[in-house]
Amino acid sequence: DAGITQSPRHKVTETGTPVTLRCHQTENHRYMYWYRQDPGHGLRLIHYSYGVKDTDKGEVSDGYSVSRSKTEDFLLTLESATSSQTSVYFCAISDSTNTEAFFGQGTRLTVV
Amino acid sequence: GENVEQHPSTLSVQEGDSAVIKCTYSDSASNYFPWYKQELGKRPQLIIDIRSNVGEKKDQRIAVTLNKTAKHFSLHITETQPEDSAVYFCAANRGETSGSRLTFGEGTQLTVNP
Numbered sequence: 001d002a003g004i005t006q007s008p009r010h011k012v013t014e015t016g017t018p019v020t021l022r023c024h025q026t027e028n029h030r031y032m033y034w035y036r037q038d039p040g041h042g043l044r045l046i047h048y049s050y051g052v053k054d055t056d057k058g059e060v061s062d063g064y065s066v067s068r069s070k071t072e073d074f075l076l077t078l079e080s081a082t083s084s085q086t087s088v089y090f091c092a093i094s095d096s097t098n099t100e101a102f103f104g105q106g107t108r109l110t111v112v
Numbered sequence: 113g114e115n116v117e118q119h120p121s122t123l124s125v126q127e128g129d130s131a132v133i134k135c136t137y138s139d140s141a142s143n144y145f146p147w148y149k150q151e152l153g154k155r156p157q158l159i160i161d162i163r164s165n166v167g168e169k170k171d172q173r174i175a176v177t178l179n180k181t182a183k184h185f186s187l188h189i190t191e192t193q194p195e196d197s198a199v200y201f202c203a204a205n206r207g208e209t210s211g212s213r214l215t216f217g218e219g220t221q222l223t224v225n226p
Contacts, residue, residue: 042218
């Protein structure tokens with residue numbers, strides 16, 4: 001498996017609290033992505049990064065922010081968690097735009 | 113932005129039969145089309161991909177076809193086995209000059225009945 005680790009794997013948090021999910025890679029891949037997966041919606045892109053400090057929004061970016069200060073780490077922050085952000089979050093990495101994207105194990109986030 | 117539609121959402125076949133899943137995309141600049149398999153509770157994993165300079169690619173029981181003119185691509189699984197049961201996702205990527213966005217379809221739940 002590609003060297004990609006998400007933390008935490010599971011989290012329960014209260015509405016209105018900030019939450020940060022971490023994605024760490026040891027592959028030195030340029031591209032990193034955050035997706036959320038919900039029943040009936042597949043994998044929807046939240047934010048992605050194409051280099052250190054270079055990020056852009058995906059299709060469902062409202063309520064989320066990201067940071068990438070090092071090649072190996074891509075952080076996803078829910079600034080004020082809401083119940084609609086209960087989901088499974090996947091990080092993915094790739095070394096170019098037309099090669100395989102490797103996924104992390106996922107983080108199951110529950111907002112109560 | 114890119115929009116990827118995937119059909120059917122569920123597919124049930126008998127072991128040994130073939131399964132076909134179809135996707136369409138909207139952005140003519142897309143040039144990379146991977147297919148991922150996700151087993152229950154696990155991460156998506158690539159099973160096959162195709163680039164826009166070819167029309168078909170095969171890997172054992174799995175094949176993918178691409179029609180750039182019609183902007184659609186399909187996954188074909190022959191001689192299906194129970195272990196093929198999973199959710200399958202198609203995706204499209206616009207490529208580096210336009211920013212890298214891997215956009216997924218909504219998935220197909222494939223069930224192979226013994």
